[in-house]
Structure formats: C-alpha cells, structure tokens
Amino acid sequence: MLFASRSFCCLGIRTYQQRTDLLSRSIKISASATMAFRHKNTRRIEGLDSNVWVEFTKVAADPSIVNLGQGLPDISPPSYVKEELAKAAAVDRLNQYTRGFGHLSLVKALSQVYERVCGRKIDPLTDILVTVGAYGSLFSTIQALIEEGDEVIIIEPFYDCYEPMVKMAGAKPVFIPLRYKNDGNSPSSADWVLDSAELANKFNSKTKAIILNTPHNPIGKVFTREELQVIADLCIKHDTLCISDEVYEWLVYKGKKHIKIATLPGMWERTITIGSAGKTYSVTGWKLGWSIGPENLIKHLQVVHQNTLYTCSTPLQEALAQAFWIDYKRMDDPDCYFYSLSRELESKRDRMAQLLQESGLKPVIPDGGYFMIVDVSTLNVDLSDVDEKQPYDYKFVKWMITSKKLSAIPLSAFCGPETKRQFEKYIRFCFIKKDSTLDAAEVILKNWNKQTA
Amino acid sequence: MLRRAGPSLRHFLLERKSSAGYSSYTSEAKMSRPLQARRLEGIDKNIWVEFVKLAATYATVNLGQGFPDFPPPDFLKEAFVRALSGENHMLHQYTRAFGHPPLVKILAQFFGKLLGRDLDPMTNVMVTVGAYQALFCCFQAFVDEGDEVIIIEPFFDCYEPMVKMAGGTPVFVPLRPKAPKDGKLMSSADWQLDPAELASKFSERTKAIVLNSPNNPLGKVFSQGELELIADLCEKHDILCISDEVYEWLVYDGKEHIRIASLRGMWDRTVMIGSAGKTFSATGWKVGWTVGPNRLLQHLRTVHQNSAYHCATIAQEAVAQGFQREIELYGKPDSYFVQLPKELQQKRDWLVQSLDAVGMKPIIPEGTYFLVADISEFKSDVPEVPDSDEPYDYRFAKWMVKNKGLAAIPLSAFYCGAHKNNYNHFIRFCFAKEEATLKAANDILQKWKREKTSP
Numbered sequence: 001m002l003f004a005s006r007s008f009c010c011l012g013i014r015t016y017q018q019r020t021d022l023l024s025r026s027i028k029i030s031a032s033a034t035m036a037f038r039h040k041n042t043r044r045i046e047g048l049d050s051n052v053w054v055e056f057t058k059v060a061a062d063p064s065i066v067n068l069g070q071g072l073p074d075i076s077p078p079s080y081v082k083e084e085l086a087k088a089a090a091v092d093r094l095n096q097y098t099r100g101f102g103h104l105s106l107v108k109a110l111s112q113v114y115e116r117v118c119g120r121k122i123d124p125l126t127d128i129l130v131t132v133g134a135y136g137s138l139f140s141t142i143q144a145l146i147e148e149g150d151e152v153i154i155i156e157p158f159y160d161c162y163e164p165m166v167k168m169a170g171a172k173p174v175f176i177p178l179r180y181k182n183d184g185n186s187p188s189s190a191d192w193v194l195d196s197a198e199l200a201n202k203f204n205s206k207t208k209a210i211i212l213n214t215p216h217n218p219i220g221k222v223f224t225r226e227e228l229q230v231i232a233d234l235c236i237k238h239d240t241l242c243i244s245d246e247v248y249e250w251l252v253y254k255g256k257k258h259i260k261i262a263t264l265p266g267m268w269e270r271t272i273t274i275g276s277a278g279k280t281y282s283v284t285g286w287k288l289g290w291s292i293g294p295e296n297l298i299k300h301l302q303v304v305h306q307n308t309l310y311t312c313s314t315p316l317q318e319a320l321a322q323a324f325w326i327d328y329k330r331m332d333d334p335d336c337y338f339y340s341l342s343r344e345l346e347s348k349r350d351r352m353a354q355l356l357q358e359s360g361l362k363p364v365i366p367d368g369g370y371f372m373i374v375d376v377s378t379l380n381v382d383l384s385d386v387d388e389k390q391p392y393d394y395k396f397v398k399w400m401i402t403s404k405k406l407s408a409i410p411l412s413a414f415c416g417p418e419t420k421r422q423f424e425k426y427i428r429f430c431f432i433k434k435d436s437t438l439d440a441a442e443v444i445l446k447n448w449n450k451q452t453a
Numbered sequence: 454m455l456r457r458a459g460p461s462l463r464h465f466l467l468e469r470k471s472s473a474g475y476s477s478y479t480s481e482a483k484m485s486r487p488l489q490a491r492r493l494e495g496i497d498k499n500i501w502v503e504f505v506k507l508a509a510t511y512a513t514v515n516l517g518q519g520f521p522d523f524p525p526p527d528f529l530k531e532a533f534v535r536a537l538s539g540e541n542h543m544l545h546q547y548t549r550a551f552g553h554p555p556l557v558k559i560l561a562q563f564f565g566k567l568l569g570r571d572l573d574p575m576t577n578v579m580v581t582v583g584a585y586q587a588l589f590c591c592f593q594a595f596v597d598e599g600d601e602v603i604i605i606e607p608f609f610d611c612y613e614p615m616v617k618m619a620g621g622t623p624v625f626v627p628l629r630p631k632a633p634k635d636g637k638l639m640s641s642a643d644w645q646l647d648p649a650e651l652a653s654k655f656s657e658r659t660k661a662i663v664l665n666s667p668n669n670p671l672g673k674v675f676s677q678g679e680l681e682l683i684a685d686l687c688e689k690h691d692i693l694c695i696s697d698e699v700y701e702w703l704v705y706d707g708k709e710h711i712r713i714a715s716l717r718g719m720w721d722r723t724v725m726i727g728s729a730g731k732t733f734s735a736t737g738w739k740v741g742w743t744v745g746p747n748r749l750l751q752h753l754r755t756v757h758q759n760s761a762y763h764c765a766t767i768a769q770e771a772v773a774q775g776f777q778r779e780i781e782l783y784g785k786p787d788s789y790f791v792q793l794p795k796e797l798q799q800k801r802d803w804l805v806q807s808l809d810a811v812g813m814k815p816i817i818p819e820g821t822y823f824l825v826a827d828i829s830e831f832k833s834d835v836p837e838v839p840d841s842d843e844p845y846d847y848r849f850a851k852w853m854v855k856n857k858g859l860a861a862i863p864l865s866a867f868y869c870g871a872h873k874n875n876y877n878h879f880i881r882f883c884f885a886k887e888e889a890t891l892k893a894a895n896d897i898l899q900k901w902k903r904e905k906t907s908p
Binding site (some may be wrong): 039041042043044045048049051053054057070072073074076077082085086089090092093094095096097098099100132133135136139143144145146147161164165168169218239243266268269270278281282284285286288289294296297299303304306307308309310312313314315317403 | 485491538545548596597693735751
C-alpha cells in the first residue's frame, strides 16, 4: 500500500517525510538490526505473557463450534438490567466522570445488600471499592497488600489469574490442592477437600494471605462452615489476610448455602470479599466488580485504584445500582434474580450432568457456580501421537474442538506446576448456556461413540 | 518490617470481650502486622479527592475537574443505546481482551491513515479502561526500579505517582514562561523547554519521557521544532516516548497537532495514547487506547491481561461506530472533530475575555479545554500565610470555591512536591462547559471585581 509522500525542507532543521510503505519497512529493518533494542519488559511481568484464554478463546471463536469453554453466558441478561442502562445513558451527567472509588448510588446499593447478607454495618464510602470486574478487585487487593518477600497460599485448581497476579506483585505463590475423597459412584464437588494438616503446613511467618474462592471455579465446590473455620483459624493464628473471591455467591444449588468467611469471628478485619456484576447479573461484558472489607484495608486498595484507572464507567455503575435496588427490595421474594438465576442454572446443571453421564462419563456435580468438571480419561482417547509438550487435557480439548466441534477448558490451566499431572485428565464445561446450545452439545455427546474409531 | 507469627495481645482481648459472636466486634479490631505494600509509599495523596469534594459541597459554577457539562454527541449516544438493546445481547458479555474487534479495526484504520502506516488492529492497537489505564500499563511494562522517567512540568498529576508505583524515579523539567510582547496576553506557546536544560535531564538511567501534547493544564501544543528536539534526544539516548495525546482534536487557531510517532525514528520507540472520553465528550465511558509497534504493545498486553483484562463491551461497540462516522466525515465540516474544537474555541475566547476583564491574566491555550490564569492581582483577597506548607494557589482555589462558589484547580497541583511554589499564583479553569455555565462564571467574576474596587 502506497501513501502519498510529502517532504518538507526547512533550512537548518531536520526534515521529516512520509515514506512509501516499502521504503519505510526496509529502513525499519535495517534500523532495528543496528539499534540495540534495549526496551525489554520489566522484571515484574517476566514470564507472565502466556495465558490460557488467549489460546482457547481464539480457537473457539469459530461459530460452528459448540462453545462450553470460556465462562460467559449466552443467555440474555434480565431485561430490566438493560433498561436501566438505557435510562442511565440518557442522562447527560451520567456520561461523565463519577466518584473514583465507586459511583455513589452503586456503593450505597452494595452496602445495603451486603449489610443484609453479612449482618453488619458496611460504610459505602470507606468499606467498598468498585473496580473493573472482580479481576480488577483481585489486582487492586494484591497490589495493595502483597509484595516481595510475601507468600500467598493458592488452593488448586484455581482461577488462573491468581498465580500471575501474585508473581507480578513480587510474591511467591504456595499451592495446596483440593483432593478427591470419595469411593462412591456419583462424584460431587463436596468430595474435593483440603487436608487440614497439609494446609496448616503451608502457613509460615512469610504467609501474607490465602486466596479463597467459594463457590469455586472450576470445581463448583461450596466451602462448608467447618471448612471455612479451618481456614479462618489458620488466618487468625498466623495473622494473615484472606482474599475471598465470591463472584459466584448467588449461584448455589439446593441444599447448599454460601457462607462468607468474613462473617466468621475474627475474620472481618482481615478479609477482602470480592464480588462481580458480571456473574450476578449475567453481564460479564460490563466489567464491574467490588471489594468489601474494613476501612484500614480498603483504603490501600483505593490508593492502588486511584493510581491505576481512577474511575469505572459511570452509566454502567448507575444501571447496576438501579438493578441492585430492584432486587434488594425483593430479597425475601423467590423472584429475586439472585435466586431465580440460581434455579435456572440448577436445571441446566442437571441436564449437563445427565448428558455427560449418558455418554459414559462421570461429571463432578457442582454445588455452585456454572462450571462442571469431568474426567475424560475413561474415554480412552489416544493422543500419544500428538507431538506437543502439553498436558493430556490440553491435547484432548484441542482434539475435541477439531473433531467433535465442542469446546471446553483443560483443567491443568488452573494448576501450579506440581499438580498438573493430577488434574490433566479433567476438562471443564460451562453450562450457563441457552437451551439450543445445550441441545447442540447433546447431539455431539450422543454421537460421540458412534464417531470414535 | 517486623512480621509476627502470632496474634496480637489486643486481638486476644477483643476476642475475649465478645460473647454474642461476630456482630459484636468493634470496628477497631485490626490485623496486627504491617499491611500495605511498599509500592504505595508516597502515592496516597490525590488532589482530586479533595477538590472534587469541595466542588460538590460549595461550587455553584464548577470549572474545576476536566469534564464537559454538555452531553456526548447524539450519534454516539444512539450508538450506545443500539448496542445495549439490540438483538445481539452478547454485547453484554466479554469481548476480545485486547480490544473489541470492531473498535481496534477502526482505530488501526484511522490512526494508520493519520500516521501514514499500515497498522495491524491485533498487534498495533490495544484498548484500555480510559487513557489513565493506558498510562498505567506503560509504566508497569517499561519502568523498573531504578529507571528514570522524564516528566515535563506542569504535568497531568498521575504521571508522578504512577512512575513511583513502578519503582521508578521521576525527573522533572519545567516549561518556562517567556514574557509576552507588550500589551499582549500570554499564550501557552510562550511556555517553553530550555533545550540545554532538557538535554541535561537525560542519563543512562533514563528509560522514558512522558510527552503530553496538547498539554494539560497549560494547553500548549508542541511545535514541530519542539517535538524534534525531544525526538532527537530520545534517539540519542535510546529511550521510549510515552505520548499522551488525549486532547489531540482540541487544537485552536488553525494549529496542527503533530504526532511525535510520525517523526523519523520515533514509531519504534513511542506508545501513543488516546481517549474516547476526550475525543467524544464522554469521560464517563472510560474507553482509551494505545497505538504503537508490536514489540512495545506486547508488553502492554501482558500488563493488561494481568490487571484488568477485558474492557466493557458496549461502550467499545459505540465508540467504534463513532469512529466509523468520523472516518467517513474526516476533514468535512460535519465531522465532530471539526465541530467540537470550533465550539470550544469560542468558549475559550469567551472565558479569556471574562478573566481579562476582571484582572485575572489568562494564558491563551493553543489546545485542550483548559486555561490557566495568573491570579497575582487577586492575591490580596486571600492573604499570604507565613509558614504555611500549602502553596498560595491551593489556598486561593479553596477560598474561591468556598466564598465565591467558583471552582478551579491550583496550578501547583501539576508540579512535583519540590516545585510546588515555583508557580503558585496560577489557577486552571476548564471551559468545556455550556454557555450558561460560562456566563454564570462571568457573573461571579464581575461581582467579585466590583466588590474589590468599591470602597
């Protein structure tokens, strides 16, 4: 492609000119060959460039593939949520900057909802920070409170960003796996447990925090009060922080209850609880999240926030606030979206489980969240000829995408280096999908055995 | 820092006191160990927290914080509504992390045209949460402990804490005002870098220079000669240029905004930053972008994917449509990029007149929607306080908003701590305001002048 070239000639001053693309490329090549390009990345991001999502979302972008991989709903958000956004965008002032630490009407709504859930007073201005998704809350928390010399305990499998974020803060991740303890036939997420003694051994004087994720991605485990107490006891004993990622807090199924570790004795003062609009209202593309905790911790997150992106989107925050008010008023009503979404997802969960079981697989039935993991080694798909140094589940998913047109995410993406072997026979399916998507998955799974040679 | 393995005595006492359970805990219960990371040292203060609150409490006319009080253009608002309510409800879900494809494609096309380059939307463009986050990604990606970053004063205040948070050392070099010709008002063009002084700031530890043109707060639009001076030094010392060009469309009096990345030798070492908020008068949407060579942007992508990851989809979709309209109307009278500066120039001239009429000496900005005025003649209203550690202009601005209801920002807010008293008799006004607002400001100023001159 040629561009018009202009040249300016001024006495004694260097000229500049727009060159043809061909010429500029050749000059660039020779320039970069001679210029010792010393502009490397900083140490803090060394080795943090690869990312499972970049690899797998590209592959699954093909519309002919039934995408049960990345965790995003293909169901519509509730209509009142969209309406509130339209209303907000129509107000001139709401298209301009709002309060940096969180739009007033939103932090007020959040404080009301969570005061009710937690049974304690939450100050909207000092105890809450609104961030760009729960992701932004995790980043703000870790940047604010974690540094070189610290250790952070991460429970495996883990939402993949925990490890690079801890490393970017200069700290050391210390992993502890959930272990499967069940002799029975129908595995449940509750069967994946921490070994208390093993957990206790991971704590030392360098431990700054433990990251808890309940309901858990990818397994769907909902930690019980007793399990949370074990963690809480250790946090108190070692005076550590607890970073509690509770984005799936409303998505718990029959018989289970989501418990906030911050409500256990001695825990409010050392816990940052993280939530997500994307998961609460099926609007992952809104990228709004929040951190809730005591003022003396939140104030440090606020400092990070004011030095990273300062404010979040105004119209989205206003719309979210209005949606929260609508549901806050009906928190005693089964029609509240927090409960109705959960019910809707429970039937999708049951359907997904059935489809997998009918294909001869043993899915781990999740007590919460919208993911389901399944051991695929029983299918005996031989991938030894695939010449790639990747764990089995990576190879399996890539093979499944190409040959079965069904996508999932390999579980070893969610593990530290030592446990990859343990988890490489599992893959993760996302079931917050509309019926037609699950129908298409059903067809593929039903025909699976027919096509396998 | 001392780290203790066990709980503090205070914690034990609190635990024993409580009988009914968690809700009886006092709010004073705290962790005993030191908490915040060292990277937060010295970056907790922020002028906006204080001044936004003051404006919210006292201001009847707010010319302080930089945002328009008029709406974004209709075509943009309509695009937003179309995106959120259209058949494709997947626009409410995650999009591509490094930028919504329609947006990066149009940005690559648009800026490619302006730079005379073939840009790849996937590798030469990255979308961020406002230009603010773009700046953050640049510092985190390229500034390590011990690196020096040159910042031209006065500067948009976040550059300094961001450099510090990355472990870097900010090195400041001031724009120095030259006296205007007799009888004329000063222009932002009269504030200039001393070439020898600038050159002296470069050392072998210098990693980058931050350029902001058009400049907030002065409104200076760097000339080709000035940019070449900077470019020469960048090349000579092999350093990066972080080019904050958020006000790129707001240039007046027929001036041209020159992109330093288009100068010879600069594309490979420059990250260009832009903002939908400033481009389309929608600061609350928080959509920004970076444009640059892949070997620099790849590192911005690493920071971005480990900090915010995705940016909100709907606003990106709407901004893409906004740019689509603008690329078709580029250079034509209907283009928003032609109309907006035209309107703002009128408002600038109006405010210049208002201020001049009452004895505040405006420095006529060549660009942006900010204007700095010299308040020396008004100093008597807010007397000097000896031994005060607050610069005069801070006290003046606070007094003015409380007593006159007019909000503006002290210029010393845009200087590093050591230099805050170098230029402490100037305040910054934002004129991206409706006519009624500017008229109201004028009324306040006129009344104030009358009160000053009447016995």
